[in-house]
Amino acid sequence: MTATTLHSTALPxxxxxxxxxxxxxxxxxxxxxxxxxxxxxxCTVGLGTLISALRANDIRTHGGxxxxxxxxxxxxTLRGVxxxxxxIGVLGVLMVTGEYSTGMIRATLSAVPRRLPVLxxxxxxxxVVVFVTMGVASLIAFEAGAAFFAGAGIHIGLAxxxxxxxxxxxxxxxxxxxxxxxxxxxxxxNTAGAIATLFGVxxxxxxxxxxxxxxxxxxxxxxxxLMAGSQVxxxxxxxxxxxxxxxxxxxxxxxxxxVAGGAVVLKRRDA
Amino acid sequence: xxxxxxxTKRYGxxxxxxxxxxxxxxxxxxxxxxxNGAGKSTTMRMLMGLDTPTRGTATINGxxxxxxxxxxxxxxxxxxxxxxHGGRSARNHLLALAATTGIPRRRVEEVIDLVGxxxxxxxxxxxxxxxxxxxxxxxxxLLGDPGTxxxxxxxxxxxxxxxxxIRNLLKALAADGRTIFVSSHLMSEMALTAxxxxxxxxxxxxxxxxxxxxxxxxxxxxxxxxxxxxxRLRRLLAGDxxxxxxxxxxxxxxxxxxxxxxxxxxxxxxxxLIELVPLQASLEEAFMNITRDTVEFAGPIEHLxxxxxxxxxxx
Numbered sequence: 001m002t003a004t005t006l007h008s009t010a011l012p013x014x015x016x017x018x019x020x021x022x023x024x025x026x027x028x029x030x031x032x033x034x035x036x037x038x039x040x041x042x043c044t045v046g047l048g049t050l051i052s053a054l055r056a057n058d059i060r061t062h063g064g065x066x067x068x069x070x071x072x073x074x075x076x077t078l079r080g081v082x083x084x085x086x087x088i089g090v091l092g093v094l095m096v097t098g099e100y101s102t103g104m105i106r107a108t109l110s111a112v113p114r115r116l117p118v119l120x121x122x123x124x125x126x127x128v129v130v131f132v133t134m135g136v137a138s139l140i141a142f143e144a145g146a147a148f149f150a151g152a153g154i155h156i157g158l159a160x161x162x163x164x165x166x167x168x169x170x171x172x173x174x175x176x177x178x179x180x181x182x183x184x185x186x187x188x189x190n191t192a193g194a195i196a197t198l199f200g201v202x203x204x205x206x207x208x209x210x211x212x213x214x215x216x217x218x219x220x221x222x223x224x225x226l227m228a229g230s231q232v233x234x235x236x237x238x239x240x241x242x243x244x245x246x247x248x249x250x251x252x253x254x255x256x257x258x259v260a261g262g263a264v265v266l267k268r269r270d271a
Numbered sequence: 272x273x274x275x276x277x278x279t280k281r282y283g284x285x286x287x288x289x290x291x292x293x294x295x296x297x298x299x300x301x302x303x304x305x306x307n308g309a310g311k312s313t314t315m316r317m318l319m320g321l322d323t324p325t326r327g328t329a330t331i332n333g334x335x336x337x338x339x340x341x342x343x344x345x346x347x348x349x350x351x352x353x354x355x356h357g358g359r360s361a362r363n364h365l366l367a368l369a370a371t372t373g374i375p376r377r378r379v380e381e382v383i384d385l386v387g388x389x390x391x392x393x394x395x396x397x398x399x400x401x402x403x404x405x406x407x408x409x410x411x412x413l414l415g416d417p418g419t420x421x422x423x424x425x426x427x428x429x430x431x432x433x434x435x436x437i438r439n440l441l442k443a444l445a446a447d448g449r450t451i452f453v454s455s456h457l458m459s460e461m462a463l464t465a466x467x468x469x470x471x472x473x474x475x476x477x478x479x480x481x482x483x484x485x486x487x488x489x490x491x492x493x494x495x496x497x498x499x500x501x502x503r504l505r506r507l508l509a510g511d512x513x514x515x516x517x518x519x520x521x522x523x524x525x526x527x528x529x530x531x532x533x534x535x536x537x538x539x540x541x542x543x544l545i546e547l548v549p550l551q552a553s554l555e556e557a558f559m560n561i562t563r564d565t566v567e568f569a570g571p572i573e574h575l576x577x578x579x580x581x582x583x584x585x586x
Contacts, residue, residue: 012373013340022370029363030356103354106321107364107411110348111371113320113337270322 016117023121027095027129036091037133040084040174044137045144047080052145056152072236073156074163077145078138078170081233085177088130089198092181095122096262097191109271119263123182130178135171142167162235165244169232172248176229177202179255186262201254202226222247225254272297273318273419273452277327280313280474287313289474290327295452295467297418300445302465302482303454304558310474311454312350315423318452319348331419331450343372347412348421352428353404357397361388361407364396368411382410387436401428409437419450426460438464458558470558485558494530496523496537497546504542508533524550 027033055076059067099105112118142163146156158164181198188194205224212220221227222241229251231237232244242250273295280288288310295301305311316322318329320336329335331346339345355364365379383392386406391399396407405428412420420441426434441464445451455461461468462482470478478485498504501523505515513527525533530549537544 012344014342014371015373018371018373022367025363025370026356026359026367029360029367030358032358098356102356103351104356104364106316106319106350107354107368109321110319110350111343111368113339113342115337270316 014112014114014117016120019112019117019121020125022111023118023125027125032094033091036087036094037129040087040091041133041137043084043087044078044080044134044170045141047083048077048141049080049144049148051079052077053148056148056154059152059154070236070238072234073145073149073154074142074160074166075234075236077142077149077156078166078233080141081134081138081170081174084134084137085174085202086199088134088174089177089181089202090195092126092178093185093191093194093198095126096182096185097189097194100189101191105271115266115271116263119182119186119259119266123179123259126178126182127175131171131175134174135168138167138170141170160235162244166233166235169244169248173229173233173251176248176251176255180225180258183255183258183260183262186266187258189265223250225251272332272450273421274330274333275314275318275327276329278314278317278324278329279326280310280317280322281325286474288317288324291471291474291476292327293469293476293479295450295469297450298445298448299467300441300451300453300465301467301469302461303452303469303471304458304461305454305456305471305477307456309456309471311456311471312423313474314471315348315350315421315452315454318421319346319350321350341372341415343368343374343415343417345415345417346419346421347415347417348423349405349408349412349425350421350423352401352408352424353396353399355396355404355407358395360393361396361399361410362392364407365411365414369414372415374414378414378416382413385413386410402430402433405429406433409440417449420444420452422451422453424454424456426455426457434460493550494525494528494533495546495548495550496525496533496544497521498523498537498542498544500542503540504537507536507540507542521545 052073055073099108108118109115142156142158149156156163158167177198180201181194184194184198188197202225206221206226209217209220209224218240228242228247231241231247234244237243241247275291275293278288278291279286291310291314303311303314313322314329317324318331318336331339336342336346355361359367362379362383365382366376368374369376369379383389386409388403388406388410391403396404399407405425409422409425412422422441425437429437441451441453453461453464466482468478468480468482468485469476470480496504498521501517501521505517505523508515508523508525508528513525515526516524518524530547534544534547
């Protein structure tokens with residue numbers, strides 16, 4: 001009983017806030033995290049600008065031969081997000097599975113035996129980091145792309161209809177991917193399995209669903225994560241798909257489901 | 272104080288831990304012994320709330336680990352070597368853990384110095400040797416200055432100097448009034464560190480004894496005698512409380528008499544002795560014997576200290 005009396009006065013306890021600080025510190029203290037985020041920024045800005053430059057050049061050299069009404073220059077400037085999501089999704093998975101593969105999770109859960117605060121903290125910290133950095137990256141990609149399009153006589157800016165929504169949407173889209181990664185990480189616990197599930201659901205479902213009979217296809221296709229989530233990054237509406245905000249809402253539901261599933265597994269299963 | 276009551280863990284068909292009941296008291300080092308696969312690590316993981324028991328309870332100071340308001344302040348654990356992300360430095364690893372419970376930076380530096388990792392604390396831990404990983408694990412266990420320590424095979428991978436260091440550290444922590452529970456599959460190591468032993472085999476409790484008791488039990492000496500007149504000497508030695516066997520011709524193994532008594536008897540009648548060697552059963556042997564027989568014991572062996580048990584343990 002001596003053990004209890006050693007520290008009987010004013011024990012600093014584990015709080016959600018402290019666990020968030022701890023997870024923020026963990027995220028910062030790994031070089032691989034910083035590199036992955038950097039890679040995502042470079043993809044968004046670099047690839048987005050490059051594609052915008054190529055498209056603008058193509059329009060210019062075809063002597064005023066302008067593309068049709070479905071052409072969406074804003075969406076073109078943000079196209080780098082498609083590559084960036086690979087880095088963000090993998091990083092989200094690794095934030096969790098990296099702890100399982102190294103055994104670090106046992107240390108983490110010994111420090112926070114109620115467990116769930118760890119999941120909330122990881123999800124919150126990573127979501128905020130991704131939203132902020134990728135929001136900035138998307139803005140830069142948009143401005144850089146807009147500069148090239150201006151050279152071809154196509155003028156887009158923050159004041160253009162839907163532009164701000166699309167830029168924020170790109171950051172939101174990547175934030176949802178990040179949360180999907182974290183959720184699947186807790187759900188699957190294994191790096192390869194979680195990454196395969198994440199990108200399988202994102203990119204393999206569309207070609208599979210497209211083989212369905214047309215009557216079914218239209219109803220299912222627009223609810224697929226990729227189709228639903230990506231509309232928020234566009235300014236020209238594709239009426240066969242969901243509207244931007246409802247689309248990202250549906251996409252977010254997938255992430256909520258993954259995180260909820262991860263929470264159940266984390267709480268129930270042996271670590 | 273650690274208390275396990277009817278603790279049971281089943282993985283599918285396999286009972287890893289089978290109805291284990293024991294108490295670990297503060298103030299002494301308690302060794303947790305058993306061969307590999309006996310269920311030591313599983314038991315410790317259940318104590319730490321990492322694995323959920325199939326049945327039974329594991330409490331520390333009367334509470335389940337998950338219900339401790341300040342877990343790291345109450346209990347420190349080393350459950351596996353290098354439970355750390357290789358890309359993170361030892362110092363950052365400890366800072367991240369400390370942050371969860373509001374343990375100050377100063378304490379992180381203290382434990383780093385205490386375990387002797389000061390020179391490498393800022394390097395990526397991926398390159399750590401097993402021994403350095405163990406030291407880091409011990410540092411994280413000590414981070415909250417807890418009243419209870421649970422250490423799974425802490426000497427694994429440590430060099431002799433490291434083993435001596437941890438032995439003294441554990442004794443000093445126990446002398447402070449803390450509860451120290453240390454597992455090992457090496458009896459010899461436990462004999463030097465622990466004063467109480469909980470021995471398990473195949474998930475079941477085999478013995479819950481003081482090291483002194485076990486030492487006494489194991490110190491029933493045997494003497495090996497090689498002589499040209501084995502049969503004649505055997506008859507002369509035979510008597511109350513004396514056991515003589517002949518493992519090979521010309522050789523006797525005697526229990527109940529020491530070598531000087533045997534030598535005098537032989538000298539009196541002129542039997543030439545070629546060899547007269549006292550054999551001491553080590554604690555190691557005693558341990559191996561009681562755990563090897565695990566299958567035969569349906570439950571805890573109560574006759575451990577008695578001659579029959581000792582005899583069995585020595586043979």
